[in-house]
Amino acid sequence: MSIKGNYQFTFINETDNILQFELAENNIYAKIMILETDIIRILFTDGEELQLDKTWSVAPGKSDVPLEGRKRLDTSGFSLPSYEFSNNNGECTVETSALKLNVDLNGFKISWFYREDSGWVNFANDRKTQAYNFDGSLGEGIVHYLKRDLDEQYFGLGEKTGSVDKHGKRYRMQAIDAMGYDAEYSDPLYKHIPFYITRHRETGFSFGVFYDNLSSSIFELGTELDNYHELYRYYQAKQGDLDYYIIGGPKVKDVTRKFSWLTGQTIFPPKWSLGYSGSTMSYTDAPDAQMQLNEFLKLCEKHDILCDSFQLSSGYTSIEDKRYVFNWNQSKIPSPKKMVNDFHDKGLRLCANIKPCLLKDHPLFNELKEKKMFITNSHNEEPEMAQFWDEIGAYLDFTNKETYDWWKGQVKEKLLDYGIDSTWNDNNEFEIWSKEAICHGFGNNKEFELIRALHPLLMMKASYEAQLEHNPQLRPYLISRSGSVGMHRYVQTWTGDNRTSWKTLKFNIKMGIGLSLSGIYNFGHDVGGFSGPAPEPELFVRWIQNGIVHPRFTIHSWNDDETVNEPWMYPEVLDSIRELIKFRTKIIPYIYSELRETSNSYHPIIRPTFYDFEHDETTFEENDDFMLGDSLLVASVVEKGKREREVYLPNNPGGWYDFHVGTWYEGGKKVEIPAPLHYTPLLAKAGAIIPINEAEVTFSTKNMDERGFLLFPCRGKGKSSYSLYEDDGLTNEYLHTFAYIHVDMETTEDEIQININKEGSYELPYNQITFHLPEKEQRKLTINGLDQNVGKGTFSYNLSC
Numbered sequence: 001m002s003i004k005g006n007y008q009f010t011f012i013n014e015t016d017n018i019l020q021f022e023l024a025e026n027n028i029y030a031k032i033m034i035l036e037t038d039i040i041r042i043l044f045t046d047g048e049e050l051q052l053d054k055t056w057s058v059a060p061g062k063s064d065v066p067l068e069g070r071k072r073l074d075t076s077g078f079s080l081p082s083y084e085f086s087n088n089n090g091e092c093t094v095e096t097s098a099l100k101l102n103v104d105l106n107g108f109k110i111s112w113f114y115r116e117d118s119g120w121v122n123f124a125n126d127r128k129t130q131a132y133n134f135d136g137s138l139g140e141g142i143v144h145y146l147k148r149d150l151d152e153q154y155f156g157l158g159e160k161t162g163s164v165d166k167h168g169k170r171y172r173m174q175a176i177d178a179m180g181y182d183a184e185y186s187d188p189l190y191k192h193i194p195f196y197i198t199r200h201r202e203t204g205f206s207f208g209v210f211y212d213n214l215s216s217s218i219f220e221l222g223t224e225l226d227n228y229h230e231l232y233r234y235y236q237a238k239q240g241d242l243d244y245y246i247i248g249g250p251k252v253k254d255v256t257r258k259f260s261w262l263t264g265q266t267i268f269p270p271k272w273s274l275g276y277s278g279s280t281m282s283y284t285d286a287p288d289a290q291m292q293l294n295e296f297l298k299l300c301e302k303h304d305i306l307c308d309s310f311q312l313s314s315g316y317t318s319i320e321d322k323r324y325v326f327n328w329n330q331s332k333i334p335s336p337k338k339m340v341n342d343f344h345d346k347g348l349r350l351c352a353n354i355k356p357c358l359l360k361d362h363p364l365f366n367e368l369k370e371k372k373m374f375i376t377n378s379h380n381e382e383p384e385m386a387q388f389w390d391e392i393g394a395y396l397d398f399t400n401k402e403t404y405d406w407w408k409g410q411v412k413e414k415l416l417d418y419g420i421d422s423t424w425n426d427n428n429e430f431e432i433w434s435k436e437a438i439c440h441g442f443g444n445n446k447e448f449e450l451i452r453a454l455h456p457l458l459m460m461k462a463s464y465e466a467q468l469e470h471n472p473q474l475r476p477y478l479i480s481r482s483g484s485v486g487m488h489r490y491v492q493t494w495t496g497d498n499r500t501s502w503k504t505l506k507f508n509i510k511m512g513i514g515l516s517l518s519g520i521y522n523f524g525h526d527v528g529g530f531s532g533p534a535p536e537p538e539l540f541v542r543w544i545q546n547g548i549v550h551p552r553f554t555i556h557s558w559n560d561d562e563t564v565n566e567p568w569m570y571p572e573v574l575d576s577i578r579e580l581i582k583f584r585t586k587i588i589p590y591i592y593s594e595l596r597e598t599s600n601s602y603h604p605i606i607r608p609t610f611y612d613f614e615h616d617e618t619t620f621e622e623n624d625d626f627m628l629g630d631s632l633l634v635a636s637v638v639e640k641g642k643r644e645r646e647v648y649l650p651n652n653p654g655g656w657y658d659f660h661v662g663t664w665y666e667g668g669k670k671v672e673i674p675a676p677l678h679y680t681p682l683l684a685k686a687g688a689i690i691p692i693n694e695a696e697v698t699f700s701t702k703n704m705d706e707r708g709f710l711l712f713p714c715r716g717k718g719k720s721s722y723s724l725y726e727d728d729g730l731t732n733e734y735l736h737t738f739a740y741i742h743v744d745m746e747t748t749e750d751e752i753q754i755n756i757n758k759e760g761s762y763e764l765p766y767n768q769i770t771f772h773l774p775e776k777e778q779r780k781l782t783i784n785g786l787d788q789n790v791g792k793g794t795f796s797y798n799l800s801c
Helices: 252-263 281-285 289-303 336-345 365-370 401-414 454-470 502-517 537-547 571-601
Strands: 010-015 018-023 028-036 039-046 084-088 091-095 099-104 109-116 119-125 142-147 152-156 170-173 195-200 206-211 217-220 232-237 242-248 277-279 309-312 349-354 357-359 385-388 391-395 422-425 437-439 478-480 492-494 625-628 632-635 644-649 656-658 669-674 682-685 688-693 707-712 718-726 739-747 751-760 768-772 780-783 786-788 794-798
Touching: 099 242, 119 142, 119 195, 142 242, 152 502, 195 252, 206 232, 206 252, 242 252, 252 502, 281 289, 289 309, 289 336, 309 422, 336 349, 357 365, 357 385, 365 391, 401 454, 422 454, 454 478, 502 537, 502 625, 537 571, 571 625, 571 688, 571 718, 632 644, 682 688, 682 707, 688 718, 688 739, 707 718, 707 739, 780 794
Parallel strands: 277 309, 309 349, 349 422, 422 478, 478 492, 707 768, 751 780
Antiparallel strands: 010 018, 018 028, 028 039, 039 242, 084 091, 091 099, 099 109, 109 119, 142 232, 152 195, 170 217, 195 206, 206 242, 217 232, 357 391, 385 391, 625 632, 632 682, 644 669, 656 682, 688 707, 718 739, 739 751, 768 794, 780 786
């Protein structure tokens, strides 16, 4: 096959793991950058200058990037491995120990290979009939076409609706305020994550492709056919340079971890952020907001609902019926500092909603306009006005250092100085549609579209810095609805303003898996549904069962019928809800350790079952299950009226235990497990060692913490281990003062041997540890060589022994 035109590139030079090529007639330059043995980058520029010479997404192994961005050609942090390069007769080859690419210099069409014992295996190919948009003949913007194979599965793209496998779908990558979205079909949504994983069913090899671009884009993954071309898929962005990374596997989990490392460390939040967080728009929208907020505290105490924080919706900023960021409506909340103290006295932190758009009649609008702190219109240099809620306003320009610093100052003065503990960065999709909108660009004006997805990232970074500067001893905890690649370095997130339905519960699970496979690990969903009707009692309980096993557990609502989703809204299920929330507190040691592991080693917390069991092809069938860490399988009930749950158990050699009743099941089979309303259906992998909070906590004693381990031993011979992470849960002392409790379990037909030891300088708040075995377990237990002969499956051990 031939392609339109002659696009014959020539090799120019080779320096510092960068190979440069030129298409002289079209003034196009191409670079191949060999960053790791399994990460290779391709960069095209129109002329020698980059349209955007910085990146805010790439931060290999780092926790932050400079405000002005990282130089796009900076290769620091990469190993820059040795490689072989040859250039012969219009084709060049680049080879590392893991990957090889052959480049047809006529069109710069690339074929990719991975190494197996038998030799090189082809895993990806650019489309033969024109893969790139060198002359604009393929439409607007930059384009990359890859060959599509019906054997391929596509995972990722961050927060997207529908099935986990995206093959046969088409998505827009453009953040909008999609309130009440359909979790199966709506697109686009809130986040900008231009990354996805391809897996070949036949070979099992997986690779990722990440397009480092902040402009609106399209991912076409199989809805489109054209008789003049082979099967294809493509990426198309409105502006920017075509700059993409190929990340070799071989497994899905390998690609996810490498992409997470490439884009930086997940922020490690304080432990209180894992407790139940209350929220509703109704309280702060009410004229007696402070009274309603205090009533929430009283009802939590009355009903013994454990709660660690409350998310203060934007109604607290209102003037009449509109919202004005950093304004306190003291008719609704007469004493903000007293309100904060009331919450603190009951052991709850407050997270305040903030928005990056000032309405045209905001008290500070004219001052900021004079200082040119808004995104502006290039024709008249006036603020670019856009629809925002029920009015028009102007978005702040976070690429202006003066704006950035102003925002930090407002967060400190109007929130943190009042005692507010956290920022909730909301409505930050930056919905500006004018082609004339421009940004300061840190002194070098940039079209807004070129850096559209950057602004929410800089907004949350400014809020993060404000919190850290206000109290350097405390770990910042932030929330953000919108964001782009790199947002995980600063915030926790959620899947936006979902709509109440059984279908939403089902497809939010799949949406979360897409986030996890795309490097966004600390997230949850609006439990109960944000908009639409109030959830019926059964649906509400099932949603809470699902919510308590996510890092973010928040019941949040703005129901159409003006009801409020609260734990006590249905007396007939209140007992179940109370116990579910207490169970959440019970497993926080496990979730907290998983968060630390996420920050250290780039593993997701919420995982599809195929993440850890890729050898079992059945796990790739669409399902409603997921893993919480590497030990617990969550089987959420997503259908009305079910009291049993069919679940496929991945092929784990040791089998699985029903977490709650102790029944053992063989892996690689479908089973029916009980699914009552008072607990979340869970299965524990044989060999699992699960840390728990043993304390019998109540609303007034929720800070009590005693430690236990649930043991799920292999039935015959087996070995497993677990390391529990502990620190003060609050401060930045964790960087050098922490502890690990290492537990090793070895089983035979007759005995279970436990060895436990502590490592690290953190002084534990407990000395006693309790071990629990399944009810039917009869084997002898020894702990550090000592026989345990008391109790019925429960054994205490003094850690200081």
